[in-house]
Amino acid sequence: MDASAWCAPPVTITGLGRLADHAVAADPPMSRPAGIEAGLMRIPRTPPTTPWHRGTTSTGTCTDAGTAITRGKWAAVPSESRGRADWARLTAFLTARPEDEDSVTLSWAELDQIVGGVPASAVRHYPQWWHGDRSHVRAWKSAGYTAVRIRPGRSVTFRRSGGNPAAHGTGRRQEKPTAVSTTSNGDLRTLQEIDPRDALLVIPCSGKKRTHGSAESSEAASWPSELLAARACNRAAAKMDEQQLMPAWYRYNGWFYTTAEASLRDAVFTGAPLAILSGGYGLLHPEEPTGHYNKAMRLTDWPTGLLEELLMAEADRRNVSAVVAFAAAKTDYAKLVRRTPWRSAGLMAYLVTINGVSKGAQREVPRRLGHAFTCFWQRQPAGRYPEGTTVERLA
Numbered sequence: 001m002d003a004s005a006w007c008a009p010p011v012t013i014t015g016l017g018r019l020a021d022h023a024v025a026a027d028p029p030m031s032r033p034a035g036i037e038a039g040l041m042r043i044p045r046t047p048p049t050t051p052w053h054r055g056t057t058s059t060g061t062c063t064d065a066g067t068a069i070t071r072g073k074w075a076a077v078p079s080e081s082r083g084r085a086d087w088a089r090l091t092a093f094l095t096a097r098p099e100d101e102d103s104v105t106l107s108w109a110e111l112d113q114i115v116g117g118v119p120a121s122a123v124r125h126y127p128q129w130w131h132g133d134r135s136h137v138r139a140w141k142s143a144g145y146t147a148v149r150i151r152p153g154r155s156v157t158f159r160r161s162g163g164n165p166a167a168h169g170t171g172r173r174q175e176k177p178t179a180v181s182t183t184s185n186g187d188l189r190t191l192q193e194i195d196p197r198d199a200l201l202v203i204p205c206s207g208k209k210r211t212h213g214s215a216e217s218s219e220a221a222s223w224p225s226e227l228l229a230a231r232a233c234n235r236a237a238a239k240m241d242e243q244q245l246m247p248a249w250y251r252y253n254g255w256f257y258t259t260a261e262a263s264l265r266d267a268v269f270t271g272a273p274l275a276i277l278s279g280g281y282g283l284l285h286p287e288e289p290t291g292h293y294n295k296a297m298r299l300t301d302w303p304t305g306l307l308e309e310l311l312m313a314e315a316d317r318r319n320v321s322a323v324v325a326f327a328a329a330k331t332d333y334a335k336l337v338r339r340t341p342w343r344s345a346g347l348m349a350y351l352v353t354i355n356g357v358s359k360g361a362q363r364e365v366p367r368r369l370g371h372a373f374t375c376f377w378q379r380q381p382a383g384r385y386p387e388g389t390t391v392e393r394l395a
Contacts (some may be wrong), residue, residue, distance in 0.1 A: 087139035094143035202325035206254025213244035242291030259370025
């Protein structure tokens, strides 16, 4: 980068000593996403940083910020003067965490004090700011951590990555499939206890799509540059044609979508949290303009860990407490949902599949999944769900 180097004032972290000044090149300014300008994205304001009150515990100096970090021996002591953020301090802080600690949650004030001032762009350009090859992203990745739960202006959870950097040069690792427990069609009480309007609904795309559309769209994607770059790499293989666009939820016209059409339309029009897994786009907002393409989901086509991170970020953005996904059991759509580390983000996740279909599965499975989606959205009793409905609780 061409930006000149600068040095931020030091900060003392109890237990770590004084960190050396570190020169970090500033990232180039990011353009404000069109989705934010259009009012499609709710951006919380960064709360003002308040002075920290110091005290002591049996383990050492702490603050009253209220998270596990400052209830113990690690406490950031603000420097007398504030400059631009020095993310090397975060690297040092995370590196010094106990090896048996899988994750650490920092309040926004704590993160602000550790690095010497979190820039407003961390909130304004969420989620793009938290991804890509940027100095602050490299800070936690070089310490072996991934930002898994980001609540702009409130808190950030970093999870220890472990293992070797994954493929595609992203620094992510392949997640192990999560453990599941299943319930049969006779016991769907778990789903009945969830308010569908307070859960992130994850659905697959379909092979059958409507043609035509509009040559222009006022909507715009608000995804990180990594996803946009991956989409560009898949354009040729997907035979992508974006000369005519239409909203993603309406573009798809397969059995799932025709069966669940009324409930799906209601979910979209009422603004319910909804995400679409797509072979050509990776992940889509329901009203995101999409072209016509021909490609099923193949996880090997996407940077390892990227879609998982974006799914968790979407759940965080919509402030949900549960995730309910619908997908055929043996597809890559289901594999993606299973291997996303929902629990590390404090989320309960469920995957609805269909079992026991022996004939006409390519038609019958998505049709029954669409029926199950309708039953869930309308909060119908268990007896109304289609035969073979299975719920996997992802842990």
